[in-house]
Amino acid sequence: MSSPETDQPRRQRLTREQRQRQLIETAWRIVGEEGTEALTLGRLAERAGVAKPVVYSHFATRSGLLIALYRDFDAREFAIMDAALEASEASLAGKAGAIASSYVDCVLAQGREIPGVVAALAGSPELAAVKRDCDAIFLERCRGLLAPFAEGRTIPIAGLRAMLGAAEALSHAAATQEIDAGAAKRELYETIIAMVARSAKG
Incomplete structure (x- = not known):
């Protein structure tokens, strides 16, 4: 027994x-x-x-376990994002909304656990490198999705990094109930729209 x-x-x-x-x-x-x-x-x-x-x-090792947890979270994030993108309109509003809602939804689905894992990932070069690699893949995917709406200009990495920082902060605030999920999604959506608009202006 x-x-x-x-x-x-x-x-x-x-x-x-x-x-x-x-x-x-x-x-x-x-x-x-x-x-x-x-x-x-x-x-x-x-x-x-x-x-x-x-x-x-x-x-x-414990590091290997933490890496597996983060990769598990990352895989689920991509699956949620895929579903949101498939259901979205082929417009800037549609794609920005899908990115914003899927990012927040994934963190909320994981609850309060992911901030602790992310903090642990930042505690060693090996673990931090895994997060950087996953972040880079996510950012390049977002760049590709949003590029058609930037009037032929490249969306700079600085803007994408700012978007990711906002996504992490807003989704974690929603997970800890500092703000509600709807507010987090709306603010992230506006951040994405503004980023693309700045890129289009050069």
Whole structure:
């Protein structure tokens, strides 16, 4: 009989992919309930109801686990963004609205956990590099989506970085209920529209 402390029965047989999914979901719960500092490989093994070597076979280090969590968040962000873009109009308002709403929605779906993971990512060069890479991919995607509305001019990286900073700050404020989600989306939408307008003027 499994301990009530575990999230899964100890002897449940899962494929490697299923086990990794279980471990990632359990890690998110630990961060949400106990904070990022409580997330260790040993604690993850305890909560997941598996032996420590099982966890180490998936994530050799705590840094590796944090990277996996951020990549999991990033993948879900792209999936939410894809769905929003597919449903949006082929206009600046449509694309800006899709970007703004999907970014905020993804952070809200993850709740208060992601700020702690992002803070931990900034704590070492290896982890920070992963976030920079994910950010760069996101920014280039946004540049490509918004470029047709910049009247043939290139949207500068400074503007894109400012947009990302606003997106992170507004979505995290919404996640902590400092502001409501609608206000966060509207402000980010206006930020994106203004950025494209400045780019079009050169």
